[in-house]
Amino acid sequence: MLLYLVPFAAVAIFLVAVVARLVRIYSLPVHLRWELYPVAHEQNAAYGGSFFEHVDWWQQPRAKRHVGELKVMVPEILFLVGVREHNRPLWARTFPFHFGLYLSAGLIALLLLGGVLQAAGVTVAGSAGFPGAAVHWLTVVFAYAGTGLCLIGALALLLRRLSDPVLRTHSAPADLWNLVAFVATGGLALLAFLVCDRDLALLRGFTQRVVTFRLGGEVPTLLAIAIVAASAMVAYVPTTHMAHFFTKWFMYHDVRWNDEVNTVGSKLEKKIQAQLAYKVDWAAPHIQGGGTKTWVDVATEEVAKR
Amino acid sequence: MSQPIPFSDVGRPSAQLGHLDDRDLVPLPRPYDTWAEKPLPPLSAKARETYECSLDDTCAVSFPRPKSKSEEDELVRKFLSGLAKLFTSNNNWTFLQPLVLSMDHCAKCQTCAEACHIYEESGRNELYRPTFRSEVLRRLYFKHRSGGSLLSAWHHGDIDIDWTTVARLLELAYRCNLCRRCAQTCPVGVDNGLIAHEIRKLFSAELGIAAKEIHEKGSMLQLKVGSSTGMNAIVVKDNIEFIDEDMTEKTGVKVQTHWDVEGADVLLMHNAGEILAWPENPGAFAVILEAAGISWTLSSDLAAYDAINYGLWYDDAQFARVALLHAQAAKKLGVKKIVIGECGHAHKAMMVIADRVLTGDLNIPRESAMVLLDDLVASGRLKLDPSRNDFPVTLHDPCNLVRLMGVVEPQRRVVRKIAPQFREMEPHGVHNYCCGGGSGFAIMSGHNFAEWRLRAASRKKFRQILEAFRDDVDPTHPKYVCAPCSNCKGAIRDLLAHYEAGPKAGIYYGGLVELIVNAMVDVKPGFLSFGEP
Numbered sequence: 001m002l003l004y005l006v007p008f009a010a011v012a013i014f015l016v017a018v019v020a021r022l023v024r025i026y027s028l029p030v031h032l033r034w035e036l037y038p039v040a041h042e043q044n045a046a047y048g049g050s051f052f053e054h055v056d057w058w059q060q061p062r063a064k065r066h067v068g069e070l071k072v073m074v075p076e077i078l079f080l081v082g083v084r085e086h087n088r089p090l091w092a093r094t095f096p097f098h099f100g101l102y103l104s105a106g107l108i109a110l111l112l113l114g115g116v117l118q119a120a121g122v123t124v125a126g127s128a129g130f131p132g133a134a135v136h137w138l139t140v141v142f143a144y145a146g147t148g149l150c151l152i153g154a155l156a157l158l159l160r161r162l163s164d165p166v167l168r169t170h171s172a173p174a175d176l177w178n179l180v181a182f183v184a185t186g187g188l189a190l191l192a193f194l195v196c197d198r199d200l201a202l203l204r205g206f207t208q209r210v211v212t213f214r215l216g217g218e219v220p221t222l223l224a225i226a227i228v229a230a231s232a233m234v235a236y237v238p239t240t241h242m243a244h245f246f247t248k249w250f251m252y253h254d255v256r257w258n259d260e261v262n263t264v265g266s267k268l269e270k271k272i273q274a275q276l277a278y279k280v281d282w283a284a285p286h287i288q289g290g291g292t293k294t295w296v297d298v299a300t301e302e303v304a305k306r
Numbered sequence: 307m308s309q310p311i312p313f314s315d316v317g318r319p320s321a322q323l324g325h326l327d328d329r330d331l332v333p334l335p336r337p338y339d340t341w342a343e344k345p346l347p348p349l350s351a352k353a354r355e356t357y358e359c360s361l362d363d364t365c366a367v368s369f370p371r372p373k374s375k376s377e378e379d380e381l382v383r384k385f386l387s388g389l390a391k392l393f394t395s396n397n398n399w400t401f402l403q404p405l406v407l408s409m410d411h412c413a414k415c416q417t418c419a420e421a422c423h424i425y426e427e428s429g430r431n432e433l434y435r436p437t438f439r440s441e442v443l444r445r446l447y448f449k450h451r452s453g454g455s456l457l458s459a460w461h462h463g464d465i466d467i468d469w470t471t472v473a474r475l476l477e478l479a480y481r482c483n484l485c486r487r488c489a490q491t492c493p494v495g496v497d498n499g500l501i502a503h504e505i506r507k508l509f510s511a512e513l514g515i516a517a518k519e520i521h522e523k524g525s526m527l528q529l530k531v532g533s534s535t536g537m538n539a540i541v542v543k544d545n546i547e548f549i550d551e552d553m554t555e556k557t558g559v560k561v562q563t564h565w566d567v568e569g570a571d572v573l574l575m576h577n578a579g580e581i582l583a584w585p586e587n588p589g590a591f592a593v594i595l596e597a598a599g600i601s602w603t604l605s606s607d608l609a610a611y612d613a614i615n616y617g618l619w620y621d622d623a624q625f626a627r628v629a630l631l632h633a634q635a636a637k638k639l640g641v642k643k644i645v646i647g648e649c650g651h652a653h654k655a656m657m658v659i660a661d662r663v664l665t666g667d668l669n670i671p672r673e674s675a676m677v678l679l680d681d682l683v684a685s686g687r688l689k690l691d692p693s694r695n696d697f698p699v700t701l702h703d704p705c706n707l708v709r710l711m712g713v714v715e716p717q718r719r720v721v722r723k724i725a726p727q728f729r730e731m732e733p734h735g736v737h738n739y740c741c742g743g744g745s746g747f748a749i750m751s752g753h754n755f756a757e758w759r760l761r762a763a764s765r766k767k768f769r770q771i772l773e774a775f776r777d778d779v780d781p782t783h784p785k786y787v788c789a790p791c792s793n794c795k796g797a798i799r800d801l802l803a804h805y806e807a808g809p810k811a812g813i814y815y816g817g818l819v820e821l822i823v824n825a826m827v828d829v830k831p832g833f834l835s836f837g838e839p
Binding site for chain 1: 309310311312313384387388391395396397399400401402403404406407408410411412413414415416417420421432435437441459460461462463486489490491492493494495496497500510511512513514521526529530622623624626627630643657658659661662663664665666667669671673674677678681708709710711712713714715716735736737
């Protein structure tokens with residue numbers, strides 16, 4: 001019974017951690033522009049050009065090419081093209097790791113789908129008809145490929161981090177622990193599949209009972225340990241720097257590609273004006289904010305008289 | 307390649323934490339393959355005794371060493387106070403979101419390191435690794451925030467919070483050009499250039515500590531006198547009058563600079579350093595604008611005749627003050643737009659960063675001179691003879707103008723049209739390398755800092771220049787590095803002088819407008835003269 005609560009707890013912690021980060025990020029004020037070219041939605045993103053290249057650019061219509069962002073983000077997320085271009089030795093290790101994680105996420109989705117289908121009376125097995133067979137075989141492929149790639153990648157990353165003096169010096173204990181945890185989780189899951197659940201039927205059955213809240217039934221010990229380990233990782237990841245799996249969106253869209261122009265009377269201008277009224281308490285002699293001066297006060301005071 | 311520097315060493319007192327060894331510098335190509343680099347002149351014993359110089363072989367800030375432990379403790383207390391303020395909306399709404407994202411998500415994969423010209427050319431010196439200073443700040447921040455908990459040390463790594471660490475972090479912030487090439491390569495989007503910028507800000511805004519060339523003799527002088535050059539309005543007008551006369555004589559066409567013309571189409575803003583160091587640049591602008599019949603003016607208002615805004619590199623308050631003066635001058639004259647001359651950081655300051663500082667009627671349109679010049683050349687309003695520029699030309703991309711605001715092609719179109727032997731540096735455009743003068747380095751020359759810059763920060767640019775001209779190293783064949791930015795020109799000037807590139811390889815430098823005027827049919831031939839690098 002307790003085992004059945006673990007995935008719920010993991011998902012709850014995951015959601016709380018993600019929401020907490022989102023709230024934190026969204027609560028931060030609008031910042032000064034700090035874009036970095038190429039900006040993917042620009043018409044001339046191919047060479048890194050911007051709207052500033054046009055005469056009287058403020059009078060020209062601006063069309064953001066959102067498909068341009070997709071053309072950058074999708075390969076970046078799926079294949080880590082940036083790492084491949086700039087750090088090939090790392091890519092050889094981190095790509096299998098990340099792709100293994102994507103497949104593992106896909107595995108969870110397939111297990112949920114399989115569980116729902118089974119609860120609806122559809123047989124999910126290799127010998128069943130469509131869609132049961134398709135879900136079955138996809139689950140098997142995702143399970144072995146996902147955990148296998150994750151294990152290989154995490155192990156390779158761990159060995160590199162331990163053997164490279166620079167990476168080792170820059171690593172905090174948690175950086176090493178994170179990789180150890182992925183190695184252990186991937187290894188446990190793969191071992192559990194091979195030893196006691198080769199066709200993933202037991203895990204699908206477990207998932208079915210979870211999604212239908214029929215929380216009971218035996219699960220082999222090794223598989224149970226793997227479920228606990230994987231759940232722990234689901235809960236743990238968004239509490240660490242590995243939250244970049246979703247915060248990367250903000251780092252690109254809110255910073256690197258954020259070239260929204262401030263125009264007179266715009267919502268953006270109103271936000272800026274509100275922030276210019278924030279009280280400053282920087283203490284250097286040339287500012288002496290003291291918590292009483294606003295940004296406008298600081299910017300408009302006559303420095304010559306200081 | 308130097309050995310990794312444990313973070314436990316950062317706070318441990320020693321003569322210096324790292325060392326730039328001339329033998330580690332990456333060899334240069336022909337004709338400098340046999341060049342014997344002179345050793346970096348050592349810091350004087352007095353400098354080491356007087357100032358905080360325990361990072362490496364140079365000293366950027368010249369902050370006086372505290373005289374007692376209690377003075378050190380007080381500085382650390384102020385630093386920690388500033389560190390806390392850096393992460394508040396009130397004090398740092400300007401960059402808080404990018405800072406938080408970069409602090410929280412570094413995977414420490416070191417992909418960024420190979421993109422850094424200082425790290426690479428110094429022989430992969432660990433001290434100049436882009437993540438090194440960021441990691442020092444990150445560890446300090448999380449340790450301080452958590453009250454020094456073991457969990458924080460486990461999660462983020464440990465470091466000593468003491469004056470030695472703080473003093474070294476101060477200097478580390480001035481070993482980065484803020485070119486943000488490293489940020490382009492980060493798989494996650496972490497920006498180590500931004501973190502260097504924020505460290506500088508913390509020291510300046512809370513402790514009043516900054517490199518004196520950019521603060522005391524930079525933005526403060528500009529705000530008090532009108533220009534970091536020290537020129538007030540009377541002096542600058544005198545100098546421009548002299549330039550007009552000189553240019554009239556040199557070009558054979560009447561040159562007239564206009565001052566404070568109300569309702570002009572264009573308020574042109576030069577980096578005032580041009581007026582003193584490269585007077586032919588503002589002169590060439592005047593020739594071009596007059597020939598094209600543009601309605602233009604300069605402003606003699608406080609700070610408005612100097613487009614620089616050094617606050618961009620280290621202090622948001624100073625930045626806002628200068629940006630405001632620039633906008634107020636334009637508003638007073640009622641011009642249609644401000645055009646920024648050949649100054650990269652002034653471009654980014656006024657067009658990108660100030661965009662979210664200037665509101666209401668101060669939000670006056672701002673445009674790059676590259677765009678205006680491209681338009682004038684393409685439209686045929688200038689009569690040009692490219693054969694006058696029939697010598698090898700390469701184009702330097704100022705980081706602020708190109709990587710940081712996407713003005714890539716206008717200046718290229720001009721050069722392609724007027725220079726038959728144009729060739730690109732590799733890489734170029736938004737993937738260019740910094741000249742080594744970025745973020746104030748070009749004007750910082752205390753102790754041996756300028757010598758350090760030549761060896762570590764500017765060396766990559768010299769390599770690029772040499773490779774662009776590798777087909778012709780004959781010193782009797784003049785070659786031109788077109789650098790449309792004052793600070794870049796300053797760095798390249800020093801670089802070419804250091805390597806005797808004029809007499810040794812025939813390499814000279816200048817701006818874009820000089821190249822245009824050299825090709826103008828109505829101007830006496832030989833505007834560009836290749837005598838001095």
